[in-house]
Amino acid sequence: MARTVWNVYVRMENGGNFAEYNDRMTVTGPGRSEPTERDVINEVKGMIVSKHPDMKAGRVVRATARKVS
Numbered sequence: 001m002a003r004t005v006w007n008v009y010v011r012m013e014n015g016g017n018f019a020e021y022n023d024r025m026t027v028t029g030p031g032r033s034e035p036t037e038r039d040v041i042n043e044v045k046g047m048i049v050s051k052h053p054d055m056k057a058g059r060v061v062r063a064t065a066r067k068v069s
Contacts, residue, residue: 002034003027005068010044014058019048024068040065 009022021044029035041063049056 002029002032004029004034006035006040007066007068008040008044008064010041010048010063011061012045012048012055012058013061014055017054017058018061019052019055019058021048037065037067 003026005024005026007024009020011018011020025040025044027035027040027043030039041060044063044065045060
C-alpha cells in the first residue's frame, strides 16, 4: 500500500450553501498503487457529504490536490 501526503482544497456548493475542506491529509492508494489526484478529491467529497448530508446533490466548484510526499 502506498501512503502519500497531500495538500487538499475542495469547495462544494448546493442551493447557495457551501462546504469547504482545506487541510493536509494522508491517503492510502487503492491496492498497491499510489493514489491519484482524483482519488484524493473523491475521498474528500465523501468526507464532506458524510458531515453535511445536504451536500450530496451539490457540485464541486473548486478542487485542488497537491502531493507533498
